[in-house]
Amino acid sequence: MTNNDHRIVVLGAGYTGMLAAIRLAHRTRRTGVRITLVNPSDRFTERLRMHQIAAGQELADHRIPDLLAGTGITFVRGWATAIDPGRGTVTVDGGTATLEYDTLVYALGSSTDTSQVPGAGEHAFTLNSPQGAARFASRLRETAATGGAVTVCGGGLTGIEAATEIAEAHPGLGVTLISLDEPGAMMGEKARAYLHRALDRLGITVRVGVRVTEVLPDGVELETGEFVASDACMWTTGVRVSPLAREAGIAVDGRGLIRVDATLRSVSHPNIHAIGDAAAIRMGWGQIHGTCQSGLPTAQYTADTIARLLRGKRVTPFRFGYYHQPVSLGRRDAVIQFAHADDTPRRVYLAGRAAVLYKETVSGSPLMTYRLSKRMNVNVTPYKGGRATRRPVA
Structure with missing residues (x-):
């Protein structure tokens, strides 16, 4: 099979799925790879700002087709209701459409x-x-x-x-x-x-x-x-993930997260890559917990990994370390706790107006990253965890 025949389907257009699709389109733009992004809504949801909407604020309305403009990605609006790993297909809206894939990026995330x-x-x-x-x-x-x-x-x-x-x-x-x-x-x-x-x-x-x-x-x-x-x-307490992977017979852990190897590929179906909240990812210091901070690096890594695999190149293991815990305290206050790779606190923290600016930069960075990623490879992994992520996974 040539790359001109290679079909990539990305399930979920949240923070991780969106970055994975756009970065993949840029990394494979001269290969003829076909990328399809599936999401039930055509509105991009800024999960980092949901509390602002809840308090009565109006947020900008970002539409997924607009964010994808110029990438060549096909957007399919609908619910992914079934995956058949044996046939390499995704069923959308209970049978309204069937998408064939050679590589699947599973980015369905989590919910309360x-x-x-x-x-x-x-x-x-x-x-x-x-x-x-x-x-x-x-x-x-x-x-x-x-x-x-x-x-x-x-x-x-x-x-x-x-x-x-x-x-x-x-x-x-x-x-x-x-x-x-x-x-x-x-x-x-x-x-x-x-x-x-x-x-x-x-x-x-x-x-x-x-x-x-x-x-x-x-x-x-x-x-x-x-x-x-x-x-x-x-x-706001308690987390659940989509049952789609478990129902498809893909290997998952006790919480329903897809079990992945060191390159974020399913241990049972290597042509399925799981990212963000959907994946059970372990570093030498422990298991990653789902946040935008960890999700975007998994998307960057997976897009680069798929591009390298399509070119027959070697892939190195995923590495990640936490570096902050940003918390807004209304619109006029915030606190930022800087962290070690395993998310335990360092001695340094930031508070007040400087923290507000820091938090706003963090919250607004994904959209800027998507726009820039159409033209260049933007690094969203500022810290790979140092020595803590070089240790073998237990």
């Missing part, structure tokens, strides 16, 4: 899981989509008019950003952040103290060490039996 706690799926909002965030914003406006209360369940970075954004945009609301672990627990002592001062300044009530056992229309019930009344509940 509301299935583990009764009532969460029915009564809580999530940041899984711009539509869901906008519905929450509408509820917020109604709640703010009556001076009501809001609960944010989950004290990870997403929950912190959502709670602070809501409290800043609607100072008359009572905002409660409920978390099993201390918010900012992954940060160093000084950065964590700064974060908690920001929560106090914004008037956010923090409940730590308690688990939500049920979400009701008018509040949440805790494992202690206590009822916390609220007019709107934002759910």
